[in-house]
Amino acid sequence: MKGKATFYHAGCPVCVAAEHAVLGAVDRNQFDVEEVHLGTAKDRIAEAEQLGVQSVPALALDGQVFHINFGASLSDLK
Amino acid sequence: MKGKATFYHAGCPVCVAAEHAVLGAVDRNQFDVEEVHLGTAKDRIAEAEQLGVQSVPALALDGQVFHINFGASLSDLK
Numbered sequence: 138m139k140g141k142a143t144f145y146h147a148g149c150p151v152c153v154a155a156e157h158a159v160l161g162a163v164d165r166n167q168f169d170v171e172e173v174h175l176g177t178a179k180d181r182i183a184e185a186e187q188l189g190v191q192s193v194p195a196l197a198l199d200g201q202v203f204h205i206n207f208g209a210s211l212s213d214l215k
Numbered sequence: 216m217k218g219k220a221t222f223y224h225a226g227c228p229v230c231v232a233a234e235h236a237v238l239g240a241v242d243r244n245q246f247d248v249e250e251v252h253l254g255t256a257k258d259r260i261a262e263a264e265q266l267g268v269q270s271v272p273a274l275a276l277d278g279q280v281f282h283i284n285f286g287a288s289l290s291d292l293k
Binding site: 140142155158159161162163164165166167168196198199201203204205206 | 218220233236237239240241242243244245246274276277279281282283284
């Protein structure tokens with residue numbers, strides 16, 4: 138049975154780019170991948186909280202939550 | 216050509232368990248996976264710094280660094 142990989146984010150362009158790198162690396166043979174924009178899908182916030190998501194971006198692998206903080210270089214923001 | 220996924224950590228048991236979940240999810244057809252224990256492989260610290268690793272655990276995907284902070288529940292530490 139496939140696992141479930143869910144990436145929660147809030148839509149900032151730098152985060153989304155990073156997210157694509159992380160989700161792109163996930164083995165699709167092992168995981169069904171979903172991307173959830175909590176800024177627009179507010180009905181998913183309760184679910185994210187219940188999983189233990191405290192900040193975004195966060196990756197949940199079969200319910201285990203990993204908060205991902207990456208440095209956004211100032212040049213990315215220009 | 217395969218990419219390179221490197222997971223830097225410092226050997227705490229909770230981190231290592233989490234790391235295995237993350238590295239286990241990486242598509243091995245896309246990435247060669249390496250795990251570096253910076254507590255023992257001190258000769259790799261300069262390399263990690265150069266990539267932009269500021270804390271561990273961190274995952275580098277083709278040189279792009281993601282700092283991973285996950286909540287270690289107190290029960291995991293008992």
